[in-house]
Amino acid sequence: MDGKNEKEIQPINWPYMSLASLSTSFAAKLAAVGIIWGWGYMNLSLAWLIAPVVLSVWRKERKKDQELKRLMAQATVLCKEKDIIVSRLDELPSWVYFPDFDRAEWLNKILYKVWPSVNHFVRDLFKQSIQPAIxxxxxxxxxxxxxxxxxxxxxxxxxxYGIKAYDKNTSRHEVIFDLDILYAGDCDISFTVGNFKGGIKDFQIRGVMRIVMKPLIPVMPLVGGIQAFFLNNPAIDFNLVGAADVLDFPGFNEILRKTITQQLAARLVLPNKIVVPLTADVPLETLKMPEPEGVLRIHVVQGKHLMKKDIGVLGKGKSDPYAIISIGAQEFRTKTIDNTVDPKWDFWCEAVIYSINSQEVELTVWDWDSNIPGIRFDDFLGRATIEISRVKKMGTLDTWVSLELVKHGMVHLRLSWFQLSNQISDLPAALKETQQLRVTSMSTAVLILYIDSAKNLPCIRGNKQPDVYLEACIGGKTERTVTILRSCDPVWEQGFTFLVANPETGSMNFQIMDEKTGTTVGTMSYNISTLMGRPNLELKQEPFDLEEAGGESKLIISMVLKILKYEPPSSTSDDEDYPNLSDSGQKIERQESTISNMSSSIPPSPLKKQPSKESLQSVGSIASVPGTANISTGPEVPNPIDEEPLIVENAFSEVSASPNLVHRHTSFTSSEGDAKLGRLQLTLQYSEPRQKLYIHVHKIANLPLPQNDPHNIPDPYVKLYLLPDKNKETKRKTAVMKDNCNPVFDEKFEYIVSQGDINSKTLEISVCTQKGWLSSGNNIMGQIHIDLSEIDFSQSVTTWFDLLPEIKD
Incomplete structure (x- = not known):
């Protein structure tokens, strides 16, 4: 098509304020003036008005920021890719960062054409599915x-923003591709809650949506149906207007926002799917029956050095931390540990995984505060994510993960991957493993249930047809179908997945209810042990008699039983990025043995620019590179292990976070550094796929004592900034070690840095003390600046850095 004939999307002409909005604004200002005047007329102290005024200004500014973000997102959607790349470098399309994503401008043009027709489908989806749930x-x-x-x-x-098609590890009867999608539309949604009327404006959603086209058939339309869903929870934002905005009740507003967000995510995020059948030749059971790939067992052991958020009488106290684990639409919460920054949760949970590729475990940590029921004002303590594909490769993952978006904090996790087997011979091993764990909530099997329909249900309420739904329950978990109005032959066609503790003793209970009267229409119970005697542990589309409903009432269901089976990874060639604890321990011991036999060798430099021959001959250190710290390697050090920069591949894998492991390869050094201020041991690594810079602060050696007061032992801690952005967002901080000149921190930190920006960043690391040092106004004992453009990130580097005097800004 000729570009001149293409229709360009015209910019939005925002309407002027309506008369009602002007009246509301005038009334609010008049009321404020009246309150202030009345307060002064009654000779009351104006100090009582400071807090409400500050709160009002803060909320107004927050609304402005949120509105600006929504408008910018809408402008981004309307722009062409060329304009986005030129003007909005922080919102680049996925295909710019990730080469496996392809451009999708052609698909955006198609969406623009078909978008008016999508309104009808979404309207039916909201009315039939989302509204009853809300x-x-x-x-x-x-x-x-x-x-x-x-x-x-x-x-x-x-x-x-980008499209990625999969050609490996997929069935030949399906087509799978991911869409990096942003919807920032000008929707107009209105609703009523009792006597209140409200609306939703500027609804936005951003995430990766997966499209599955299956099964492939030899006749038109070549595809039996389409499944659409988000792998992980997308970012959802919208603006509540109308009565919800005018009255602006904090509780009312937050409850509505939370409920709408949860229900939208619960309909669009795995294991929930939008299913569109394309032909009647393919049974809906093929498209709607759940297809789990395995089970992930998670043990949240403990946290370490979390942020302090509670305010006490004498200043900042500690926190009351709890953790939330999210995998798609599945969510688990630990107990709350009061008044600590080193909580020990010892929490176990299991999640059924439906897509190993691209799905993640998201951990968020919060500080519990007294809340209004249903509204969370808890303080954020950090988040972390782990790819499920990583756990599958390793079989078992034992790791300390650093919390993102906060200055410091770590959480100890243990994760195990279980594949699904249809062999009953695997059940004894699964039962033995759960008995050894001594955790009663762990499962040994997965039961996949597909509820097709019911036939010949009895009429109620004066020979009227019931409004029926079905509840299925096993082991304390209950799943409910949608309600079918006025039907004695309801068709649900819904699938569910249940975790089973012991298939030999468990039973599935079914109950069909009438929604209006709450009466029971029919019940049934099925012993899972009966399913164990069937071929492949499954039954398909079988009718069962319903009790309390008469002899002719039937329930038609399908069930499949899968046994949990643990298998360690058979090959280690693909798992080098995620080594096991024992394997890595042996690897580091071998490296130490090799290094100990190289006492006369010059250690390799982690810098891209290698030192000159003259600098190698000098006594004391490798020639320093401008903007970086000197790496002292003087031959006078007696133990070569202390001075040898240890090159450890994948030092930021889960292994390096283990304290016992780190201590084996970072013994103390006897050198005080060129400036006599001590030395700091770090590990640096950059991950291009994740666009993250990792810093592991191991320890500090030989901090000096003040000459005027040698008995004043410092309380050291390490503070990091990623320059040139020296602000709260880039500040990281370790724990404080009391009265210690050789502290061991063993803490990891992360920065999200794009590959294009990594060479323009400088890492500033300061060693500080809580006690006065040299002067009352200076607590920095030493400092280093590492120019990241001079670091070779082809592999992770563990080495010692000399502490230098502070560089004043």
Whole structure:
């Protein structure tokens, strides 16, 4: 098509403020003036008004920031890729960063054409699926009468930033591809909650959506159906307007926002899917029956050096931390440990995994505070993510993970991957393993249930047809189908997955209920041990008699039983990025043995620019590179292990976080450094796929004592900044070690840095003390600046750095 004939998307013409908005604004200002005047007229202290005024200003500025972000997102969607790359470097498309993503401008043009037709599909989805779920959730807060009145998506379609198709590790009967999608539209959604009316404006959602086309068939349309879902929870944001905005009740607003966000995620995130059948020749069971790939067992052991968020009488106290583990739409929460920054949770949970590729375990840590029921004002203590594919490669992963978006904090996790087997001979090993764990909540099998339909249900309420739904329960977990209105032959066609503690003794209970009266229409119980005697541990589309419903009432279901089976990885060639603890310990011991036999060798430099011959002959250190710290390697040091920069591949894998392991390869050095201020041992690594810079602060050696007061032993800690952005966002800090000149920290930190920016960054590391040092106004004992452009990141580097005097800005 000729570019001149293409229709360009016109910019949005934002409407002027309506008369109602002007009236509301004038009334609010008049009320504020009246309150202040009345306060002064009654001779009351104005100090009582400071807190409400500060809160009002803060909320107003926060709304402005949120509104600006939404407008910028809408402008990004309307822009062409060329304009985005030129003007918005922080919002680059996925294909710029990741070579396996392809451009999708052609798909964006198609979406622009078909977008008006999508309105009808979304309207039906909201009315039939999302609205009943929101009504049920709001009933917990005594809020009734929720109903969507108007649903218009607007004229701005989603923007696809990149598309990735999979050709490996997929079945030949399916096509799988991922879409990096952003929807920042001009939707118009209105709803009612009781007597209140509100609306949703500027709805936005950003995430990676997976499209599965299956099964492939030899006749048109060549594909049996389409599945669409988000692998992980997308970022959702929207603006509540109308009564929800005018009244601006904190509880009312937060409850609505939380409920709508949860229900949208619960319909779009795995294991939930949007299924669109394309032909009647393919049974819906093929598209809608769950297909788990395995089970992930998670043990949240403990946390270390978390942030202090609680305010005490004498200043900042500690925290009351708890952790939330999210895998898609599945969420688990640990118990809350009061008044500590080193909590020991010892929490176990299991999650059914439906997509190993690209799905992640997300851990968020919070400081619990007294809340209004249903509203969380808890303080954020950090987050961390682990790819499930990593755990599958290793079989078992034991790691300390650093918390992101905070200055410091680590969490100890143990994760195990279990594949699914249809051999009943694998059950004894699974039962033995759960008995050894001595955790009663662990499972040994997965039961996949597909509820097809029911036939000939009895009429109730004066020979009227019931509004029926079905509940399936096993081991304390209950799943519920949608409600089919006025039907004695309901068709649900829904699938669920259950974890089973012991298939030999467990049973599945079914109950069909009438929603309006709450009466039981029919029940059934099925012993899972019966399923164990069937071929491949499955039954398909079999009818069962319902009790309390008459002899002709039937329930048609399908079930498949899968046994959990642990198998260690058979090959280590693909697992070098994620070594096992024992393997890595042996590897480091071999490296130490090799280094100990090289006492006369000059250690390799982690810098890209190698030192000159003259500098190698000089006594004391390798020639320093401008902007970096000197790396002292003087031959006078008696133990070569202390001075040898240890090159450890993948030092930021889960192994290097183990304290026992780190201590074996970082023994103390006897050198005080060129400036006589001590030395700091670090590991540096950069991951291009994850766009992350990792810093592992191992220890400090030989900090000096002040000459004027040699008995004043310092309380050292390490502070990091990623220059030139010296602000709170790039500040990281270790724990404080009391009265110690040779502290061992063993803490990891992460920075998200793009590959294009890594060469323009400088890492500033300062060793500080809480006690006065040299002067009352200076607590920095030593400092180093590492120019990251001079570091060779082809492998991780562990080495000693000389502490130098502080460089004043």
């Amino acid at each position: 009504v049920q959730s709001l009933a917990e807060y005594k809020m009734k009468g929720f109903q969507f009145e108007r649903l218009v998506l607007g004229r701005i379609p989603p923007k696809i």
